[in-house]
Amino acid sequence: MQNYWNRRFTNEGRIWGNFPSRTALQAMELFRKESVQKILIPGSGYGRHSDFFAVEGFSVHGIEVSDVAVDLSVCSTPLVRYFRGSVLDMPFSDDLYDAVYCFNLLHLFRAGDRKAFISKCAAQVRPGGVFFFTVFSEQEPTCGKGEKVEENTYESKPGRPTHFFTHEDLMDHFSPFDVLETGLMADEENHGNEGPHVHLLRYIAARKT
Ligand SMILES: C[S@@+](CC[C@H](N)C(=O)[O-])C[C@H]1O[C@@H](n2cnc3c(N)ncnc32)[C@H](O)[C@@H]1O
Numbered sequence: 001m002q003n004y005w006n007r008r009f010t011n012e013g014r015i016w017g018n019f020p021s022r023t024a025l026q027a028m029e030l031f032r033k034e035s036v037q038k039i040l041i042p043g044s045g046y047g048r049h050s051d052f053f054a055v056e057g058f059s060v061h062g063i064e065v066s067d068v069a070v071d072l073s074v075c076s077t078p079l080v081r082y083f084r085g086s087v088l089d090m091p092f093s094d095d096l097y098d099a100v101y102c103f104n105l106l107h108l109f110r111a112g113d114r115k116a117f118i119s120k121c122a123a124q125v126r127p128g129g130v131f132f133f134t135v136f137s138e139q140e141p142t143c144g145k146g147e148k149v150e151e152n153t154y155e156s157k158p159g160r161p162t163h164f165f166t167h168e169d170l171m172d173h174f175s176p177f178d179v180l181e182t183g184l185m186a187d188e189e190n191h192g193n194e195g196p197h198v199h200l201l202r203y204i205a206a207r208k209t
Helices: 002-012 022-035 048-055 067-072 111-123 167-173
Strands: 040-043 058-062 080-084 097-103 127-136 147-150 155-159 160-163 178-191 196-207
Touching: 002 067, 022 048, 022 097, 022 127, 022 178, 022 196, 040 048, 040 111, 048 058, 048 080, 048 097, 067 080, 111 127, 111 167, 127 160, 127 178, 147 160, 167 178, 167 196
Parallel strands: 040 058, 040 097, 058 080, 097 127
Antiparallel strands: 127 196, 147 155, 155 160, 178 196
């Protein structure tokens, strides 16, 4: 996984541009309502979401496996700190966070690692804290393309397995928590050879009880 992402960030730079995904705006509404101050962003990339939340006044810790991505980040405020490494090796700090915002990372793991990753996130969130995760849905055009490596999981790009979540599947992953909201969201991107395209993402907002 690390090689795949280092190669992509080396070849494509700040792949998704400098603006946050629209899902971050929705997450921010929840975070404001919940009086969140401190956010963990697993798979923080080059920091487009960390920067967005920091500009909005949140304190942010990011965890990123690609050194190339972290080197591309512009950490212009002390409100943001990055840890280099795999989220599967969390924790990287003793801090307890008010919220986790995780954009399009969970679907990159196989079944065992997905459950382990969610548990590790939960261990870093205070009781009553909240999660906002986005993932590829089963309605993505690439669902079913490439080699099937597990149930609903395909290697559509070599070295990058992708799990495609149905509503029931996503609810099952977050069953230890109070689910606040879930749904589908179209997220526009424009990068590389693909040009402008739309991802059909699922999002889930949940609370650690
Ligand atoms: C789809 S990208 C999203 C990046 C970022 N959230 C954004 O939207 O700008 C997934 C990110 O997760 C990172 N990643 C993949 N596996 C990881 C792991 N095991 N631990 C930490 N980061 C990982 C990748 O390097 C990449 O930056």
